[in-house]
Amino acid sequence: MADLTLEQVSDVAGLNALQESWDEVWQASRDRSPFTTWQWASTWWQHFGRSDRLEILVARRAGQVVGIAPFLRARLGAGPMSHSMLVGVGQETADYGGMLLGGEPEATAELFLDRLSGELASGLTSVNLTRLRPDGDLQPLVERYLDDCSRRVRLVEAESDPYPYLDLGGIDDVPRLLKKLDTRNDVWRRGRRFAEHHDVEFVYDAAPDAANLAALFDLSGRRWDTKGTRMAGLFAGEPGRAFIAEVISAMRAKDGARLSMLRADGVAVGARLGFECGEHYLGYKECFDPAYSQFGPGQYLTSQVLHTLHERGLDRFDFLRGEGMHKSKWANGEQEVTYRTLHRAGRTGEVARRVMWHQMRLRLRRWTG
Numbered sequence: 001m002a003d004l005t006l007e008q009v010s011d012v013a014g015l016n017a018l019q020e021s022w023d024e025v026w027q028a029s030r031d032r033s034p035f036t037t038w039q040w041a042s043t044w045w046q047h048f049g050r051s052d053r054l055e056i057l058v059a060r061r062a063g064q065v066v067g068i069a070p071f072l073r074a075r076l077g078a079g080p081m082s083h084s085m086l087v088g089v090g091q092e093t094a095d096y097g098g099m100l101l102g103g104e105p106e107a108t109a110e111l112f113l114d115r116l117s118g119e120l121a122s123g124l125t126s127v128n129l130t131r132l133r134p135d136g137d138l139q140p141l142v143e144r145y146l147d148d149c150s151r152r153v154r155l156v157e158a159e160s161d162p163y164p165y166l167d168l169g170g171i172d173d174v175p176r177l178l179k180k181l182d183t184r185n186d187v188w189r190r191g192r193r194f195a196e197h198h199d200v201e202f203v204y205d206a207a208p209d210a211a212n213l214a215a216l217f218d219l220s221g222r223r224w225d226t227k228g229t230r231m232a233g234l235f236a237g238e239p240g241r242a243f244i245a246e247v248i249s250a251m252r253a254k255d256g257a258r259l260s261m262l263r264a265d266g267v268a269v270g271a272r273l274g275f276e277c278g279e280h281y282l283g284y285k286e287c288f289d290p291a292y293s294q295f296g297p298g299q300y301l302t303s304q305v306l307h308t309l310h311e312r313g314l315d316r317f318d319f320l321r322g323e324g325m326h327k328s329k330w331a332n333g334e335q336e337v338t339y340r341t342l343h344r345a346g347r348t349g350e351v352a353r354r355v356m357w358h359q360m361r362l363r364l365r366r367w368t369g
Contacts, residue, residue, distance in 0.1 A: 055071045094131065
């Protein structure tokens with residue numbers, strides 16, 4: 001680690017200057033995801049960063065960027081109950097997060113964690129490590145770093161969620177498997193009925209124009225109306241939807257954003273927003289018009305996307321956070337993904353962490369305006 005240097009980027013000019021290096025480090029990192037791209041972070045900052053402070057840690061060797069920890073510093077609460085936390089830029093509602101450790105993960109992780117431990121010792125309340133990939137580099141390296149009991153830092157598992165997936169790698173006869181899954185999910189029978197009653201059209205990579213985005217958001221709202229609960233997350237209000245619209249356009253060409261549309265007689269009845277990431281597809285958001293539920297539009301969409309992924313040479317459909325029959329009936333595996341926090345050891349640090357989580361719930365209202 002002797003030749004590694006650490007710098008901090010704290011303004012938009014510095015963030016913009018990192019774009020090319022960020023892309024290179026992202027490609028070299030096992031923890032890469034759509035939510036750790038420069039495009040996702042920079043677009044998020046434009047929409048929601050006004051009340052926070054950039055604190056992006058950059059590791060360099062001989063001047064070349066070899067790692068990026070894309071944090072922001074947020075101040076929660078006021079007066080004696082106020083707290084300061086670090087969290088990944090744009091990662092608070094993301095399905096994966098963390099740092100980009102590049103091709104030297106052990107040395108880069110130690111450099112970043114030394115810096116974060118020092119900040120926690122000097123007044124920072126917590127560092128939030130949003131949903132770390134179990135197959136990435138960061139999670140085991142954080143655990144190993146904190147095995148040293150002399151460190152006055154604790155790692156806490158705040159949340160844990162199942163992430164179902166369908167892995168096509170190593171399957172000898174993928175078309176046969178997809179046919180079996182279509183039968184299990186009643187796609188053929190309901191699909192025939194769908195085609196008998198309507199002119200059905202599926203587009204895997206639809207343009208994120210005003211009409212398609214309006215349909216995506218409208219269908220998302222209709223789906224939530226049937227659940228009888230209030231919508232949460234970035235799709236719940238105009239501020240979050242404006243971000244989603246811009247980030248899809250920013251990420252479509254290079255970073256694999258794919259807006260798939262299902263239409264009946266020219267009217268959008270289903271949509272899925274996903275991301276191609278290497279040989280994987282991450283299914284970020286699916287929605288459909290409940291009025292067409294007799295035809296199984298959600299399952300039809302999943303089937304069409306899967307067949308398209310196979311044609312494009314992708315080998316894994318990651319259904320992301322959460323469980324349910326609409327995912328498990330397609331999946332052949334599942335991983336557990338955790339949201340971790342670093343905070344000072346001892347009673348004071350634990351109390352501060354609990355207060356911080358309560359204040360974060362208020363902070364997340366910004367997505368809905």
